[in-house]
């Protein structure tokens with residue numbers, strides 16, 4: 001049979017990376033992707049499959065023999081695409097958008113191409129140095145003070161997500177505090193956010209060893225548009241101090257996840273500074289708007305905070321994941337997170353003349369992600385990025401006008417950026433189970449059509465719908481059509497047909 005020999009011959013031909021084969025298949029893949037982007041509107045935005053659907057489509061085990069790329073592509077079309085919720089659809093208005101661009105895609109390709117595991121400077125000097133440059137570029141665009149820049153006394157790093165930005169800064173703050181008060185006092189450390197702070201904050205605080213009893217979620221109300229009140233912060237901090245706790249860290253939010261509320265950075269930082277609290281500003285979504293001068297005032301007081309994070313994957317056309325973190329005092333991060341195993345030792349690191357980003361993050365390995373941001377910044381120019389932000393805001397304003405023009409609907413909280421929180425409220429009731437039921441039904445109806453995808457939130461006891469404009473392919477006609485659909489749903493509902 002000669003099977004041994006032929007198996008041997010076959011496996012000798014196996015070349016996981018062959019430049020010519022790569023060229024051929026990658027061209028096919030690019031065509032596949034371009035076609036997908038072109039026809040994306042033909043798919044239901046929200047996937048309509050049932051849990052477990054994929055199990056019956058695919059074999060029980062991996063193939064023993066190789067399969068052709070064509071067969072695999074066919075399966076992607078047939079089995080994977082139906083199970084996708086199409087985040088890049090122009091009719092995607094849920095959560096916050098995940099923005100993209102040709103430039104970022106090409107940057108991603110290049111990042112993947114090198115597969116550099118740039119944990120320290122020597123592991124790819126360009127990876128570290130480009131990241132430093134790009135972080136300073138973006139800091140400049142945001143008019144951050146020099147204290148956050150490498151060209152000043154601080155610096156920036158690309159984390160994967162906000163959770164990691166909060167974790168590394170919280171650990172830096174914690175270790176700084178413990179140096180003074182001693183580890184035996186860990187149980188006395190307290191951290192602060194509002195009831196609108198991203199849910200990850202509580203999880204991260206627990207991960208950082210903060211006692212769950214000392215994690216404060218300070219209530220917000222509609223009177224402050226659901227932003228954190230400095231007066232309340234002061235009360236809570238002072239009560240904690242009186243009770244023998246040690247205030248450690250405040251996570252303020254510039255653009256909350258539910259309603260894009262903006263915590264007033266300046267007065268909050270003033271309270272925090274008095275008590276030696278590390279202030280972090282989570283500007284994951286709305287921070288990007290500050291590249292436009294007309295929004296920069298939301299960062300007033302930023303010179304008083306210790307760290308700031310912002311995720312360009314949400315609004316600056318940069319594929320997931322990319323969370324930019326700036327810190328005033330990088331050495332506090334490095335002190336808390338540095339590792340120095342023998343196998344990573346090298347002359348430049350020991351000379352202290354370079355940045356080793358492994359000491360600014362959780363793990364060791366890291367991708368060359370700054371390439372994406374660099375390509376986006378260069379290919380668009382600040383000019384086009386500003387008009388991209390303004391164009392999304394213009395579309396959101398248009399939607400807001402439509403909502404306001406229909407007496408059956410209302411805008412629940414004032415719109416600041418490109419997201420509108422609204423609801424159907426035909427009988428003008430503020431708190432009412434009936435209004436909530438109407439809106440739940442409306443949302444379900446709209447999403448079940450597959451033509452639009454929106455999500456909801458509940459803030460201050462009020463159930464509301466969130467219409468987040470910003471998917472890269474969205475144009476005016478999509479916003480107009482979404483509103484038509486929402487009105488049609490309301491029509492059906494109010495006639496009692498649902």
Ligand SMILES: *Cc1c(COP(=O)(O)O)cnc(C)c1O
Nearest residue numbers: 161162163198256257284285311
């Ligand atoms: C979306 C969001 C997060 C989490 O998102 P990342 O993608 O991890 O950055 C955190 N905070 C706020 C305010 C958000 O809107």
